[in-house]
Amino acid sequence: MRNALDLAWPREGLTRVPYPIYSRADVYAEERARIFQGPVWNFLCLEAELPQPGDYRATFVGDMPVIVARDLAGTLAAFENRCAHRGALLCFARGGHGREISCVYHNWTYDLRGRLTGVTFQRGVNRQGGMPADFERSKHNLRTLRVESFAGIVFGTFSDATPPVETYLGPAIAERIRRVMRKPVKVLGYNSQMLPNNWKVYVENNKDSYHASLLHAFFTTFRVNRLSQEGGIIVDDSGGHHVSYSKRATDKPSAEYDATDLRAKRRDYRLADPSLLDGVDEFGDGITLQILTVFPAFVVQQIQNSLAVRQIVPRGVGETELFWTYLGYADDDGAMLAIRQKQSNLVGPGGYISMEDGAVGGFIQRALPGGEEGAAVVEMGGRGVGSETTRATETSVRGFWQVYRRLMGV
Amino acid sequence: MRNALDLAWPREGLTRVPYPIYSRADVYAEERARIFQGPVWNFLCLEAELPQPGDYRATFVGDMPVIVARDLAGTLAAFENRCAHRGALLCFARGGHGREISCVYHNWTYDLRGRLTGVTFQRGVNRQGGMPADFERSKHNLRTLRVESFAGIVFGTFSDATPPVETYLGPAIAERIRRVMRKPVKVLGYNSQMLPNNWKVYVENNKDSYHASLLHAFFTTFRVNRLSQEGGIIVDDSGGHHVSYSKRATDKPSAEYDATDLRAKRRDYRLADPSLLDGVDEFGDGITLQILTVFPAFVVQQIQNSLAVRQIVPRGVGETELFWTYLGYADDDGAMLAIRQKQSNLVGPGGYISMEDGAVGGFIQRALPGGEEGAAVVEMGGRGVGSETTRATETSVRGFWQVYRRLMGV
Amino acid sequence: MRNALDLAWPREGLTRVPYPIYSRADVYAEERARIFQGPVWNFLCLEAELPQPGDYRATFVGDMPVIVARDLAGTLAAFENRCAHRGALLCFARGGHGREISCVYHNWTYDLRGRLTGVTFQRGVNRQGGMPADFERSKHNLRTLRVESFAGIVFGTFSDATPPVETYLGPAIAERIRRVMRKPVKVLGYNSQMLPNNWKVYVENNKDSYHASLLHAFFTTFRVNRLSQEGGIIVDDSGGHHVSYSKRATDKPSAEYDATDLRAKRRDYRLADPSLLDGVDEFGDGITLQILTVFPAFVVQQIQNSLAVRQIVPRGVGETELFWTYLGYADDDGAMLAIRQKQSNLVGPGGYISMEDGAVGGFIQRALPGGEEGAAVVEMGGRGVGSETTRATETSVRGFWQVYRRLMGV
Amino acid sequence: MPADIATERDVERLLARYVASIDADRLEEWPGYFTERCRYQIITSENYEQGLPLGIFFADSQAMLQDRVAALRQANIYEGQRYRHLVSSTLILGEEDGLVIAQSNYMVARIMHDGATMLFSTGRYLDRVDLRGPGPLFAEKLVILDSRRIDTLLAIPL
């Protein structure tokens, strides 16, 4: 049983977020245990990244190094990337392939389920030294995660209390993940982005449909998205997961828009080469944008024909690494690849409509000093948590804090 | 009511400064609340930097981001540079000009007094979403500072207990500020300097007239300043502010000088191009050097015809950013500008007589490890706090700690 | 009397090392007081680095800056590198030479035993200012270390409880140090290496003879060392010091070797230019490798004809600076120097058989997150502490923790 | 056989003018260093070497480069910043259908408006330069980043 954090939540509850939550080192350490090692499913990798038995990859659960593998029987497994002997990283590359994993320091070896299979010189050398007679390798296996693959996405949890992934997600979120992962995917590219802010600031950013048309001018200017378009927010029962979606070319006139003077609205703005936005309705439902989050730190993105998953890895109280994995389908032809390549200009560290998300997080983090007594205000769309047909709401942000507070006990 | 810091001050009192005060993170956090947000006047900017109604600038109070503005009526105002919604920096440039300031994240807008004037989609979009009916913008204005301009210098305070600036400074300090700011100034240049030390180390350096002729050899060599010259220290009644001044070419013979072998004394040393030091007695009082500090972290400098203000901004326990603003008078002619330009070689990050101050701070900070039980000794000129006719004293350093301890409760 | 650390050691005792010991800031601060300023002998420098009276050098005890000097009478002395006035570093270069050391800030001067000999303007200037009449310089000398030179190596301690160096080391370790320092040495080169890990991780690495033939493939491949060679470990009675040694070309057949498939074993691998390993048995005892550690953080190395001392300086919880000083003998001729130069390729930051030690420390440090409840397992060679004739043991690692726990009270 | 000195100079001059325009924030000049039907891509060496097609930015026309500049000027929000490019070790690798193939090493420092400076990107330029026109132009420019990790965001072209 852990000690409770000395953190008083504002009496307004879910509509307030006390600023020190983004800057306190003790909160960060507590999240490691209560959130990431708690009753949650963490994104580990894609099945497509472990095609063969014997494949493994290094990944992270929170900031804890973890290895996810497909064992020789083809079963998925995951375990700490920390040798049971003296704690060295076992895999210090992106990944590998083999029958076993051995530690470079003293050559202890593990099978692809994290079981200790070999201790060098366990019986000593020339009958001298070695491990005590009563040393049992089986008592020194690596700490493992429970692993489940859902729609080609591999999740892991350290907790026995976590329900099956599909139950954890709830039907609506599960369905929207299946929508994107509807057939075998292939990775079209990787990169990562260091965000100068606490990891929760970026999670909120993804859940915050309110900002989309306001911060991202490129977005609005080309009607890729506008709050007045048909769309909405779905929040699962727990509140921790969400999907925000909208359709294009279904724009209703909106008094508010004509009333508000939005920086984001620049009617005159046109592309010299519009081929950037050429795309196809590959899902057949007219939905041009779907941003989906799974608690705590995973994002599935469809922006027109740009598909990606995003893994959010804390790198300290005020730093976060965002791992982008760009996807296509295994059966994409050259024309489809060309479309995805051009539309990749919309997202990623330099993307026309995601660039700003890299900046605002830092603006929030840098504004924390002196705000120790203050709190963010999260009242757009009311004070509750639930699905809505508008995206002028912060319902899914409140949902995040609902789960967070329960797990953290604050 | 805040908890007291667990910090035992040496029984010797003002003549000792316990070293952990420069390295403890909890002390740093406490200073944010008790010093910079306490009953003090913080430098914000110069009036000359806000010439027009609608002008605003980003500045800092301690390490808290703040905006100082001249509203449309021409009145000065200051408020936190942190959006009332989710806490993003409102101004992330040096400054700007406009009728209002809007946040890039969700476009909330504020007038130049920090009042929340607009919440985008407050009433929702197409009658969906939006803020709760009982949401009152007026309850979400930015936290403001009281602002006062004195002699063209804009100060701000978060405390109602702070007396008017002129009372705060006391007559002697006020008069010496007026001396420098005697007519409209113009900015001749900016830059900043990262000091590898706690902010208090650099404040003490400015208050420490003892070091001037000893550390700064260039100084002494050219008789720009020597302790044996006519001059002295004025400390205000609180002890927190000081002015140190001296006259040139009024050198009395000094046994101590001939006795002490000073590195700083190099009689043979001459300039190949003496035009560097050509100057005029523009104040008509023969004072060639005046260093003035206002508690907690502001300096006004006159060194011959080199005029500057220095703002000291903490950037963490062991780092400080020093902002230099070089000044001239609005009516300076070309000849006067040329003089100030050459004399600017004396000060700033590369200045002949300020260069060393950038180095010694780091020497103190780097010597802290292992000195946890130790304390600095501040006994030059006795153990009291008060004005003196000599500059072989640390009276104003003791004065700083007198105010600091009262505010910090240590 | 200091408060005890809130750190529960695993009940298994010496065979477990709880991972937070490598990452907790409070542990790091406590080590500064209890280990480095405790009853231990810290390496300061070599006598060869202070050949003349008046020579002094800046060094470190833990992360505390210290000056070690040979005074004008030729006696060795050491004292804090922190001015007694305001705490500035006195020596901010590698070292110097002179009758005294003066501080650049206010020119206080000290003799080479750390006694305050001069306070500038102590009596004021023109009978004004100055130190109080009752100020006694003798009360403001620098805090000194007790210094002892053993076999040309200068050690220092802050504790009166520390026994003489030779007693501290014990006969076996003392003898093995004398073996390397058997005649006057000269420095052949310097450099340092920043290790991305806690200092104790690197100390353990030196005490860990188990890893040598497994991590360092170059080593094994050329039989410079293999666990099956004649050799062993000597641990002193305290457990804190050790020497690990082996002889070459005394390879007994070993079932374990043929059984274990070692990455490190590449029989086919040959040097295109074997002159690298040309050497002479300059000690006449056939010992080709001797690694010796003195608690807490000092290493003496002989690898064939490559001689060096290594000083381990903590630079924060997760960073360590390793200072390499390469040695030869004063009477080395050109041929011997050429041998040492080529063999220097074996060690140092880029050395064929030390390179990996710079990497594995980081692997351990980076694997700490999420392992807060875990502990390293140190059971090779049993659970006790003592000398052994095999090097398939972690006996000297356990010895380190035996002394560490006693001093730290954990 | 090494390329002649004049060709090397032409390519080096083009690179020098290219980085001077970017570093001086004269982004409007940037598209002008390319042919109309050009190819420009910023891609990490990890993706490039594995044959993964997607990078950080891709354009296959000068017009798309103009759109990039227009977006940075009119639409996108990012903090004031400048680059400083250093380019060295230009090698002429050969010639193909009239285009000179050249490789150069670069380092780019990013300087924020507040003065914060960091080594933002390192890598190599793999260029196909058209020397046949009045002035040399990039028919293709691959910016191959050594690092897979971008700090904060990448707005200004490399």
Next chain:
Amino acid sequence: MPADIATERDVERLLARYVASIDADRLEEWPGYFTERCRYQIITSENYEQGLPLGIFFADSQAMLQDRVAALRQANIYEGQRYRHLVSSTLILGEEDGLVIAQSNYMVARIMHDGATMLFSTGRYLDRVDLRGPGPLFAEKLVILDSRRIDTLLAIPL
């Protein structure tokens, strides 16, 4: 019309010798790279672009440069440090009253005596070079810093 290769080389050689002298701590040679009535200024681009006249250091004679070196050697206290200059992308911008106007990009690393290394300064040189004498000399050298922020202090010339 691009300047001829020989002129570019002359300027590049002058810059190479200039930085070699500074980086090797042969500061006494530094004033010798300037004409007697020269102009040398270190100024931040912020000030330079706003027309604010004051910078970090200003000299309008070779003698003032000699004084700088004398002060660094005899008077000023600062920790042992060296620079390493990288210079690239030199462009000949034109010619004015017999002086060649050239711009170059630079990066300077600062290496402290204890080995601590940082990217200390980036920016550009804006030079007026006199090629008429026996050897090329700087008649004017503007060091325009990209950053407004200096770490610790700036002692050694850039």
Next chain:
Amino acid sequence: MPADIATERDVERLLARYVASIDADRLEEWPGYFTERCRYQIITSENYEQGLPLGIFFADSQAMLQDRVAALRQANIYEGQRYRHLVSSTLILGEEDGLVIAQSNYMVARIMHDGATMLFSTGRYLDRVDLRGPGPLFAEKLVILDSRRIDTLLAIPL
């Protein structure tokens, strides 16, 4: 009298190919830039200037360079990393027994497989180049590091 432009180019091209091979992880090519009886040393300026003979790495034959590569490929354990070299300000210092003596400034960034990038080393190359053969080769290459401090380890040649 400055060296002729062609000689400068030859040396610059050699340096460009040298760093291109290292930065592309084509280490097997590295020994080929040296003569058979060459001298290569990586040494800190602290040791070099004090006349202390030992450095970070020393080789007096091309075979020892081949052994270095073999060890890095087959024996040594270190984390995946690459370098990026920038080289500038090459100066021809003179000629001795048919070898051209040249000095250049360099900066090397180290990029770890996970993208972490740092300014790993700065310093100068002091080279003796043999231009008499079919292609230019290093008869001697001194890599003189400005810093006495190495981060983590130095595996790949500079």
